[in-house]
Amino acid sequence: MQEQDSKYFTRRMLDHVLAGSSDRAAQAMPEQGGFYTDLARWQQEKTQFFMQTPQVVGFAGEVAASGSYATFECLGVPLVICRNEQGELNAFVNACAHRAARVAEGCGVARRLTCRFHGWSYNLSGKLAGRPDDKAFAPACANDDLISLPVSDKWGVLVVGISPAVSQEAVDSALDDIGPVLAGYDFTGVASLETRRYEVAANWKLVTDLSHESYHFRVLHRESLAPLMTAHTVLDDFGRHTRWGFPLKGIERLQEQDESQWPSSFPGVINHTLFPSTLLITSGRDAQLIRAEPGSEPGKSVVYYAGVCRDPATRAESLAAYQFGGDIFSTEDLPAAEQCQQGIAAGREQLSIGRNEPVVQLWHQKWRQELQGHSSGE
Numbered sequence: 001m002q003e004q005d006s007k008y009f010t011r012r013m014l015d016h017v018l019a020g021s022s023d024r025a026a027q028a029m030p031e032q033g034g035f036y037t038d039l040a041r042w043q044q045e046k047t048q049f050f051m052q053t054p055q056v057v058g059f060a061g062e063v064a065a066s067g068s069y070a071t072f073e074c075l076g077v078p079l080v081i082c083r084n085e086q087g088e089l090n091a092f093v094n095a096c097a098h099r100a101a102r103v104a105e106g107c108g109v110a111r112r113l114t115c116r117f118h119g120w121s122y123n124l125s126g127k128l129a130g131r132p133d134d135k136a137f138a139p140a141c142a143n144d145d146l147i148s149l150p151v152s153d154k155w156g157v158l159v160v161g162i163s164p165a166v167s168q169e170a171v172d173s174a175l176d177d178i179g180p181v182l183a184g185y186d187f188t189g190v191a192s193l194e195t196r197r198y199e200v201a202a203n204w205k206l207v208t209d210l211s212h213e214s215y216h217f218r219v220l221h222r223e224s225l226a227p228l229m230t231a232h233t234v235l236d237d238f239g240r241h242t243r244w245g246f247p248l249k250g251i252e253r254l255q256e257q258d259e260s261q262w263p264s265s266f267p268g269v270i271n272h273t274l275f276p277s278t279l280l281i282t283s284g285r286d287a288q289l290i291r292a293e294p295g296s297e298p299g300k301s302v303v304y305y306a307g308v309c310r311d312p313a314t315r316a317e318s319l320a321a322y323q324f325g326g327d328i329f330s331t332e333d334l335p336a337a338e339q340c341q342q343g344i345a346a347g348r349e350q351l352s353i354g355r356n357e358p359v360v361q362l363w364h365q366k367w368r369q370e371l372q373g374h375s376s377g378e
């Protein structure tokens with residue numbers, strides 16, 4: 001974040017902390033359990049929000065160097081994103097033209113992507129570059145190249161379309177409303193740490209809701225997060241996207257300093273939610289990504305938690321911070337979401353979202369409006 005923006009965010013947070021206040025919604029909002037269980041809604045969301053909408057899957061720094069590649073999975077579609085020798089960014093379905101096994105695993109640097117099944121290899125523009133026992137096959141043609149997908153790293157994050165329904169233009173412009181905020185962090189220099197994958201017995205929106213309120217900190221995270229952070233909330237809306245943050249304890253000490261002395265990054269955590277459900281989390285020099293996507297039915301989701309570090313010299317500290325956050329998320333947050341799903345499925349139909357959960361409210365409204373806009377052909 002640019003220093004000016006960071007100080008603006010810090011100033012608003014400090015004012016809240018000193019006043020004992022928070023950004024709040026105008027009123028409590030009722031919600032229906034069916035929001036998380038309805039099959040038709042879930043199918044429509046899956047198609048419209050995931051298949052037909054650009055998805056943020058990673059950071060530009062993961063494929064910054066020529067010859068670098070990184071793999072991802074999105075709604076079951078295996079993806080490989082790479083930068084070729086000319087410096088061009090490409091995304092492909094990570095499926096070999098021979099019999100569709102993966103041509104890359106994990107991340108790294110390579111001249112060619114080589115399938116581990118029978119050894120067909122591809123250059124980083126997706127073109128078939130070689131195959132063992134070549135004469136056993138018909139002459140190579142375009143069908144033997146990797147399937148190309150639209151991709152962009154315009155604001156320092158990797159945005160990809162996972163189906164032909166997504167245009168390159170849509171991918172390029174997907175983050176324009178919040179792009180300058182993201183670009184301020186300069187994610188072009190970060191490197192991957194690790195990615196965890198969870199299969200969760202809760203709807204993808206219940207999982208995303210977890211990262212949209214601090215009301216639960218003092219209870220669910222009483223021993224893990226609550227000793228470190230407070231629940232004060234600052235929220236900004238950026239068109240289809242949002243950011244909100246909460247501070248480290250002790251932020252009130254900043255009132256004794258001149259703003260010019262303040263740290264260059266916000267002393268706390270900022271969650272940027274990128275439509276439909278990618279959480280980009282920044283805290284100091286570190287960043288993580290949480291992606292929750294629909295699983296095999298409305299009550300199931302697949303969740304990815306990825307971490308990156310900015311400075312190789314402090315990689316161990318960044319990894320520890322990533323693991324600390326991931327352990328809290330997987331042992332405290334995700335089980336809570338699973339309990340909610342089970343309770344809703346058991347007939348707990350009337351739910352409530354408080355004034356003190358403004359980000360949850362805002363995103364429920366966004367998801368609703370997007371579906372309605374689509375249904376009425378707007």
Ligand code: FES
Pocket residue numbers: 096097098099100101115116117118119120
């Ligand atoms: S499936 Fe890739 S070489 Fe056979």
Ligand SMILES: [Fe+2]
Pocket residue numbers: 210216220221333
């Ligand atoms: Fe939490």
